[in-house]
Every structure is written in structure tokens, then in C-alpha cells.
Amino acid sequence: MNTPPKASVEKSSVINAEHLKLACSSCNLRELCLPMGLTQEDIVKIDELIQIRKTIKKGESLIRQGDLFHSIYAVRLGFFKTMVNTDDGRDQITGFQMSGDVIGLDGIQTDFHTCEALAIEDSEVCVMPMERLEEISRDVPALQHHFHKIMSREIVRENEQILLLGSMRSEERLASFLLNLSNRLKSRGFSQSEMILRMTREEIGSYLGLKLETVSRTFSKFAEEGLIRVQQKAVILLDTKGLSLKAKASPLD
Amino acid sequence: MNTPPKASVEKSSVINAEHLKLACSSCNLRELCLPMGLTQEDIVKIDELIQIRKTIKKGESLIRQGDLFHSIYAVRLGFFKTMVNTDDGRDQITGFQMSGDVIGLDGIQTDFHTCEALAIEDSEVCVMPMERLEEISRDVPALQHHFHKIMSREIVRENEQILLLGSMRSEERLASFLLNLSNRLKSRGFSQSEMILRMTREEIGSYLGLKLETVSRTFSKFAEEGLIRVQQKAVILLDTKGLSLKAKASPLD
DNA sequence: CGCCCATTTGACAAAGATCAATTACGGTGG
DNA sequence: CCACCGTAATTGATCTTTGTCAAATGGGCG
Secondary structure, three states: OOOOOOOOOOOOOOOOHHHHHHOHHHOOOHHHHOOOOOOHHHHHHHHOOOOEEEEEOOOOEEEOOOOEOOEEEEEEEOEEEEEEEOOOOOEEEEEEEEOOOEEOHHHOOOOEOOOEEEEOOOEEEEEEEHHHHHHHHHHOHHHHHHHHHHHHHHHHHHHHHHHHHHHOOHHHHHHHHHHHHHHHHHHOOOOOOEEEOOOOHHHHHHHHOOOHHHHHHHHHHHHHOOOEEEEOOEEEEOOHHHHHHHOOOOOOO | OOOOOOOOOOOOOOOOHHHHHHOHHHOOOHHHHOOOOOOHHHHHHHHOOOOEEEEEOOOOEEEOOOOEOOEEEEEEEOEEEEEEEOOOOOEEEEEEEEOOOEEOHHHOOOOEOOOEEEEOOOEEEEEEEHHHHHHHHHHOHHHHHHHHHHHHHHHHHHHHHHHHHHHOOHHHHHHHHHHHHHHHHHHOOOOOOEEEOOOOHHHHHHHHOOOHHHHHHHHHHHHHOOOEEEEOOEEEEOOHHHHHHHOOOOOOO
16 A cells, blocks of 8 residues: 555557556546546546555545645545544534545645545545646646636535535525535436435534534424435435425525 | 726836736735745746736625636735625625635636625735636746645635534634634734724624624623723734634634 | 444523614714 | 714624433444
8 A cells, every 4th residue: 555556657559458447538437537628649648647546445534634745536436524623623524525526635735634534435536646737737728727627616615515504504504415415416327316325414414514413303304394205324305396495595506 | 997908018028117017026915926936937927927907996896606707816905705695695705805815716617706706995906817827827837836725725714614614603713713814914914913804793793604793792702801802893812822712723724 | 133333302401593772983964 | 073874883682593411212233
């Protein structure tokens, strides 16, 4: 793990098996990760970006607060939570990341990570060394702009989270959460109405600025009202329209 | 305003008055805006980035939700608030920007702005066209990396705001707010203990996820405890140590 | 099969919101 | 220059939402 196998990626167009396995151009997440409208030449360059993948077992950290920054990570499969903490020990989940999502952008500012990313499921990420990302970006404007879009997307997402935490009440928060999750699952080809929650009530609570009991009660309330069906981690959205009414806010999801 | 005067910036080293007035290299905010360790050549290139400044009167919007994105703005002087809103009319202030701060990064993602930026004081901003920023970035790696740091800084700042909104109580929120403001004023050469608040109690409340009455009461409480002195918009921090204790969180400010 | 942890649910407490009244301030016009 | 007006701020009384504490139930994993 500490001595990652150097994938033998050459400038030549000879594509060996190892390369093919890692190439962005052959990854089934490429619509989520890669900019559109690339020339063949651009694609070859971008494929050089990722030469390492990393496996993180459930419960392990991908990055910790204070870690030296060197790479951005793209989730290939699995599920992560990212969190920051107060100096008296409380912590706050700032996001849940699934396939196609990017982790580690917080590290660029000071060269140290300010948050922790922990795998909630067995996971795999693509390692994108920042230096190389910037190098290739200078060469491939489409990648450059795409990377800026990804950072901007994170800013917009956090804006929405601030809106949620600053001005919504518990029912609105949970309804927004469910609808947002549903949309993200849909865009990844999963069912948008039936889902298995990867996180605990406590983790949902931390993310939404609520206590776990409040999350549980609100789930039960939604179930009574016929909006959803809940059985532990399994949730079925029965009335998306009704949920949207509960979540009066954030129409942009 | 719609036909911006093209500042006559030439490749030659002849620097006319107009150019000098706009040049980043001669701006007294350059420590806040510009990367360090630039060559003379780099500086000439970066000076081409900003060819327009824009004046925004108190109460006017710099950008509105839905506006087409084309530029990032750096605040030169004055004071802004940025906000997002729920579709039932409530709105949430996501940040206050003062000189050296950057506005508009949210627009990169979709080419449309998702938030509004409104001047709280008469203000002036430097307009940085995104296209030109990316162009020059490709040429000047130090600028490229610096821009990435600025976006990362915004992500980290929002993380801290999420931490505040998600897991701090009212006293902690207000104490954090005051200490943070104090630090930002200090880094701009102002007094870190005496300040004139540019925003109303309601705006502070929106930013902190509290009602204006709660903000007012908490100010009064801090004053009773001898931590601060408050007289309307004038605030003096008497006991920074004590305030830090109140704001147990976010040691990174 | 049993233990441990997650979840649910209930009763009560507390923080902050809401409603309302009063005071202070800043800008404007006489 | 001063009085007046409208907005901002303060303060009090009460109510609502959510947090806290506690107990019971249910599932998953070894």
C-alpha cells in the first residue's frame, strides 16, 4: 500500500492491459468524471492522469485532518462520508460521496487537509495527483475548465447545505435529503424510488444538523403520512410530489 | 457600462496611466489576490487579466441568481453579502465579502449564477473574465495554482460554516462570527478589537442561522459578561480569550 | 443462537422562535 | 440646526421545535 505499483503507462500508443484497466477513457464513470468533446489526443493525455487506484475498506480513512495534500480522489465505487470537527470533539458530517464524486479539494488551499474522509462501505478511488492534474490542465483546456466546474459544483453544493442548515426545519431537511439522494442514485442508473441507506440515523442527523432521535421520528412521521416506507436502512419513496412539498427549498436538485 | 472601455494594455513595457491604475501589480491588495514568487514576465501577463473595474452602490446587486456567468469578481473596496434562497422566499446569507475576497465562483459549474451578491456599502470590484483567467492560467502555473487555492479556500470556508450551522449553539456561533471578523479585519490592517459592523442584526442572524432577536440577546449577554462592548453597530472585543472559550469550535480561523 | 448496536418511541426539558412593545439611531426636510 | 420619521435594535413574555434522557424493540453478524 505504501509502495504503489507504478502502472506502466507509456507515451506510445501501445495500450497494455494494466493501462486499459486504469484508463479514464474506458471507465464506466466517464460521463461523471470527464469533460465532453475531447479529441482522441486529449483523451490519451488525460488517461495519464490516473496511474493509481486505491482500495479503502469500510471504516478506514482515505484522508484525515492534518494529512499532507497531494492528490484529489474520485470515488470509483463504494461510499464515503467527509467530516470536520470542533476542537471539543464534536464532529459534523459535511457530505456523503458516492461513485463519480470527488474528495480532497479542501487540501489545495494550505497543502493540508482540513477534513476527514472515511469509507462507509468497502470502496475504491482513483488517485489524481494534483501536480499532474495541473500539468495536464495547462495542455488540455477542456480538462482545465472541467476541473474548475468540479470545484464550483462543490461550492454550490455547500451553499445548498448552508441554506438547508441555516433556514430549514427538520421535516424540510429530511425531505430534501431524501430527494437529493434519490436524484443522485437516479443519475447513476439506480432506482430513484427504492434505496438502501448506507449511513446510520446518527450520521444522517450529523449531516442535517439534527439528533438521531429527530431523524428517526421524522422518518416515522413521513411513513405515517404515506410519503415513504421505512424499514431500518431500506427506504421507498412513495410520494415524491408530497416530499417536494415538505422540502419547500432548494429547487435546484 | 455595457461597452467597457478597453484598457490599452500592450505587450510592450510602456505603461500608461490607465494601465497603472488597473494593474494588479500596483494594487495594494496584491498580497491578498496575487500568488507570491512571480517573475517580472508573469506579472506583466497577470496584469492583463483585469481590464475593467466596476462600481456598485450600496443596495445594488453585483450578480443575481440566474445571471449568465462570465467573470469572477475581486472586491477592491466596500462590503458585500452573498445569499441563496428557498423557493418559498426565505433567503440565507452564505457569506460576507470584503476587500480581497472573491465573488462568483458558484457560476462556473453551470454557466449560471446560483446566488445573489449585493453591496452592503458602496463598493468597487475588479472584473476577471473567466475565459481570460483560464487562458493566462495555462501560461502561468503560479496563477493557475493560486486560483485553485482560492477555490479551495472557499470550499474550506463553507465547510466551517456548515460546522457552525450544524453543530454549534447560538453563543458559539456569534462568538465564532466575531472572532472570524476580527481576524479578517486584522489581516487587512484594521484594528482587530474595535469594529463597525456593516450588516444588520437580521443579516447576522441569517448568516448564523438565528433570528435577529437571538443575535441581539446574545450580544447583550456577551456585554453583560464583559466579553464585548456593544453600541448598535459599534462593537469592541474586550476579552478575546473569553470569546474563544465561548466559540469552542473552529480553531483554524 | 445470542450479543451488541441501531432504531424506535415516550416523557420531559431547554434553546431558540415568535409576538409584541419600547427605545435608539440616522437621515431628511423645514 | 433641530425636529421628525422610519428603520434597526433591545427587551420581555410566551410558545414551539428540537434536544435530552430513558426504555424497549429489532436486526445483523459472529
